[in-house]
Amino acid sequence: MKKNIAVIGYGGMGGWHVEHLLKSDVANLAGIFDIKEERQQAARDKGIHAYDSLEQLLDDPSVDIVTVATPNDVHREIAVKALAAGKNVISEKPVTVSSEDLQAMIDAANQYGKLFTVHQNRRWDADFLAMKEIYESGVLGDVFSIESRVHGSRGIPGDWRGKKEFGGGMMLDWGVHLIDQILQMVKEKIVSIYAVMDHITNYEVDDGFKMNITFQSGKVVHVEVGTSNFINLPRWYMQGTNGTAIIYDWDLSGKIVCCENWDEKDVIPVKTAAGLTKTMAPRKDDTIVEHSVPHPTPDVHDFYRNVCKAVDGLEPQLITHPQMMRVMKVMEACFESDRLHQVVPFKE
Ligand code: NAD
Numbered sequence: 267m268k269k270n271i272a273v274i275g276y277g278g279m280g281g282w283h284v285e286h287l288l289k290s291d292v293a294n295l296a297g298i299f300d301i302k303e304e305r306q307q308a309a310r311d312k313g314i315h316a317y318d319s320l321e322q323l324l325d326d327p328s329v330d331i332v333t334v335a336t337p338n339d340v341h342r343e344i345a346v347k348a349l350a351a352g353k354n355v356i357s358e359k360p361v362t363v364s365s366e367d368l369q370a371m372i373d374a375a376n377q378y379g380k381l382f383t384v385h386q387n388r389r390w391d392a393d394f395l396a397m398k399e400i401y402e403s404g405v406l407g408d409v410f411s412i413e414s415r416v417h418g419s420r421g422i423p424g425d426w427r428g429k430k431e432f433g434g435g436m437m438l439d440w441g442v443h444l445i446d447q448i449l450q451m452v453k454e455k456i457v458s459i460y461a462v463m464d465h466i467t468n469y470e471v472d473d474g475f476k477m478n479i480t481f482q483s484g485k486v487v488h489v490e491v492g493t494s495n496f497i498n499l500p501r502w503y504m505q506g507t508n509g510t511a512i513i514y515d516w517d518l519s520g521k522i523v524c525c526e527n528w529d530e531k532d533v534i535p536v537k538t539a540a541g542l543t544k545t546m547a548p549r550k551d552d553t554i555v556e557h558s559v560p561h562p563t564p565d566v567h568d569f570y571r572n573v574c575k576a577v578d579g580l581e582p583q584l585i586t587h588p589q590m591m592r593v594m595k596v597m598e599a600c601f602e603s604d605r606l607h608q609v610v611p612f613k614e
Pocket of ligand 1 (some may be wrong): 274275276277278279280299300301302305334335336337338340358359360385386387425426439
């Protein structure tokens with residue numbers, strides 16, 4: 267039977283959830299609630315039921331699940347209220363703004379025996395799944411370095427995302443996605459973290475960052491979010507002992523280049539103004555082989571399919587409490603590293 271889902275916060279992302287729920291094969295949209303009357307009216311204008319208050323929504327016994335799509339600072343308060351009212355809860359990302367808040371949410375889920383998860387929808391991004399497939403296939407040999415970047419040039423958005431009190435900043439906005447993706451790809455313990463936050467267009471919160479995660483094997487992952495980039499660097503760059511993979515953009519353009527012949531002879535040096543270099547000379551075509559990037563075709567609605575089954579105990583929930591907490595602790599380590607200007611150890 268389809269689950270009834272209500273959406274709290276009918277802004278940009280709340281609207282996205284509503285659109286998806288309206289055509290869902292596993293859920294019905296019960297309605298929405300937003301603190302802004304104009305958003306309530308916008309829903310009604312589209313024929314969507316708008317509850318008069320959060321309490322009225324939570325009192326509706328037909329609502330099985332609520333999706334919280336408000337600014338980040340109120341996720342905890344709303345999620346805990348909803349769990350206490352006997353609802354299963356999906357929080358938008360970042361699940362909340364600190365590990366202390368998250369622990370309180372997890373405690374509430376355990377206390378009231380309800381499902382509680384976060385919408386890490388970028389686990390279904392095709393570029394991420396393509397890179398994960400390359401990583402897991404072994405085609406690159408031992409992967410020793412991964413770089414994951416998203417770049418824009420418009421600064422941090424001018425809404426609540428630029429304000430600390432609402433849980434703004436690019437680490438909590440985009441960092442949470444990129445970190446979650448990496449932790450799904452590299453199944454190793456983290457040893458240490460180093461991060462530098464940008465404050466180019468905004469001094470109150472980070473408007474981008476660069477971070478390195480060092481894993482137990484020595485593998486280093488560089489994660490970068492930039493909002494002052496007028497030229498984008500590739501979305502993904504991965505190096506292994508046998509080859510290199512690149513994905514330039516969301517459209518999955520890219521390539522995998524692997525070594526075919528290590529015994530390369532007669533390398534033609536590159537002439538530079540200051541001298542010759544064989545070390546940096548390009549490889550000859552007969553020593554390398556190029557493979558195309560895989561093109562997975564994920565369906566992001568599998569997130570809701572999983573949640574609806576998990577509520578009935580038919581499947582384990584895909585995005586688990588320990589995964590949520592680990593991502594939160596990595597983000598906290600980034601803020602600490604930036605504050606101290608130091609590499610910080612990561613205990614797990
Ligand atoms: P938004 O500003 O467009 O919308 C937020 C809405 O919440 C507004 O309409 C506001 O009136 C309402 N609101 C604020 N406080 C409320 C409260 N206490 N109760 C009810 N409604 C309240 O913001 P957005 O871009 O939709 O972001 C909302 C959440 O979704 C954030 O947590 C954000 O990080 C997340 N998000 C996720 C993705 C994703 O890809 N997963 C993308 C965008 C945003």
